Amino acid sequence: MRVLHVGKFFPPHAGGIERFSADLCAALAARGVGVAMLAHASPADGKARHFRENDVDVHLAACHRQWLYAPVSPSFPFLLARLIREFRPDLLHLHVPNTSAFWALLSPAARRLPWLVQWQADVPLDIRRPGVRAAYSLYRPFEQALLRRASTIVTASALYRDSSAALAAWRDKTQVVPLGLGPAEKMENATKSTSANIRWPGTGLRLLAVGRLSYYKGFDVLLRALAQTPEAGLLLIGSGECDAGLRALARELRIEDRVHFAGHVDDAELARAYAQAQLFCLPSIERTEAFGVVLIEAMRARLPVVATAIAGSGVGYVVADGVNGTLVAPGDAAALAAAIRRFAADAALRERYGAAGQARWLAEFTLDRCAERMLELYRALLPADAHRAAAARAP
Structure with missing residues (x-):
């Protein structure tokens, strides 16, 4: 064939x-x-x-x-x-x-x-x-x-x-x-990185977000949520037309010390980021986010996820709310911040949701x-x- x-x-x-x-x-x-x-x-x-x-x-x-x-x-x-x-x-x-x-x-x-x-x-x-x-x-x-x-x-x-x-x-x-x-490629010492791109700001929860820096990804909402969540530091991987605007917003919100804009990274660096993270977030605001392949990457890496309940999107299928992650309303920075704070405060919850996500990847994705x-x-x-x-x- x-x-x-x-x-x-x-x-x-x-x-x-x-x-x-x-x-x-x-x-x-x-x-x-x-x-x-x-x-x-x-x-x-x-x-x-x-x-x-x-x-x-x-x-x-x-x-x-x-x-x-x-x-x-x-x-x-x-x-x-x-x-x-x-x-x-x-x-x-x-x-x-x-x-x-x-x-x-x-x-x-x-x-x-x-x-x-x-x-x-x-x-x-x-x-x-x-x-x-x-x-x-x-x-x-x-x-x-x-x-x-x-x-x-x-x-x-x-x-x-x-x-x-x-x-x-x-x-x-x-x-x-x-x-x-x-399966993710086997990497020795995946939790140890010497790359300058993979750098976790702050000393709190290691929060990871990955995607093109476009408006529909909702990263501006994530930054506003981070401003309400001193318990977390964000590593944002990706490039795109909103890069300058997001950096300006981080300065405006006075959270530059808790956000690292890594830009585009290679596959090995991306794997290291998933291995080191404690929570993954996909804050997209529109149905342009049809499925969310990055969510499966996070689940494969045994990460709990926070995402948005976009009407008509496959995100709500990938993330089983209350099982392997939490869904919040699109564009709601306060709800997103509350979800991040909940995971930051509960390591057992992160472990339970992460294990459920990995099992869901093996069963479905x-x-x-x-x-x-x-x-x-x-x-x-x-x-x-x-x-x-x-x-x-x-x-």
């Missing part, structure tokens, strides 16, 4: 979905699937690349910039056509939102294949960029055409599926497959579980004669 994945970006481009997509491709390749990935080079670099990683052929189209989050890549449709011709996939696995996935609609060769569309998130119409809302009227017909043509649609949680207006007409062919993570379920869907999309042909061509 050969599967061509079409994504937006690929590691080392930062992002939970990018990392998940790469891990899923590797897990499928380990199960004997021939896997290729077509995505865009990071706009910071922009140059086309081709390499093999974990038995996955990765093709990155040149990307010149992003316009309203859409990669600008004139070469993408030509590369898609070439890969279909040369790689000869049995099906396409399209990761959206991604405007470049729409090129499959215009490709006769692509339309002859079954499609699995992995719906990572809706286009956020409540985003603080009027241009995105205006452009959606142009985007939506292509989005709906893609969903109409899809053989199967996959979303990460029933909560998100049922709240998605874009998926409303296609729920009968939408499957729920939670995202998954494999492993990469093996996700890959096996995806493989079942692939097989269901291919008729028996295609199975035999795919087996004959398998590497």
Whole structure:
């Protein structure tokens, strides 16, 4: 069986979905699937690349910039056509939102294949960029055409599926497959770090937050909560357009000595941060936070979590309130501070919730579980004669 994945970006481009997509491709390749990935080079670099990683052929189209989050890549449709011709996939696995996935609609060769569309998130119409809302009227017909043509649609949680207006007409062919993570790489002395980036400010509870520094992540709310919580010090990992504003807010709140902005870190440093932390927080304020891969990373690391009860988001599925974490109302700094203080004061509670979170990761959110379920869907999309042909061509 050969599967061509079409994504937006690929590691080392930062992002939970990018990392998940790469891990899923590797897990499928380990199960004997021939896997290729077509995505865009990071706009910071922009140059086309081709390499093999974990038995996955990765093709990155040149990307010149992003316009309203859409990669600008004139070469993408030509590369898609070439890969279909040369790689000869049995099906396409399209990761959206991604405007470049729409090129499959215009490709006769692509339309002859079954499609699995992995719906990572809706286009956020409540985003603080009027241009995105205006452009959606142009985007939506292509989005709906893609969903109409899809053989199967996959979303990460029933909560998100049922709240998605874009998926409303296609729920009968939408499957729920939670995202998954494999075991953390073994690291000797993971709790000991010599990295200047991994530095815990203050002497209180070691609070960790990870994510792109965008407005919808709610890190400004977390800083306001931290100002009410002298019992904790925050390590904030990530970069983004709100970096300067968040640093200014920390100065305004006079908590610079209890916040460390680590910026982007590599995988080893990130693993050290999870190993050393005592509590994880995801304070997102909007449904743009569709699932929260970082929550699974925290659960895997045996960390209790505090997150927000975002209506229609998968966060409320990942975090079982009162079991492996606490959910508070989005944007409520006082409630967030109260939750942090509760964990700071109770080491036994942190241990109990952390153990429950790790058990929940093992039961619901492993990469093996996700890959096996995806493989079942692939097989269901291919008729028996295609199975035999795919087996004959398998590497």
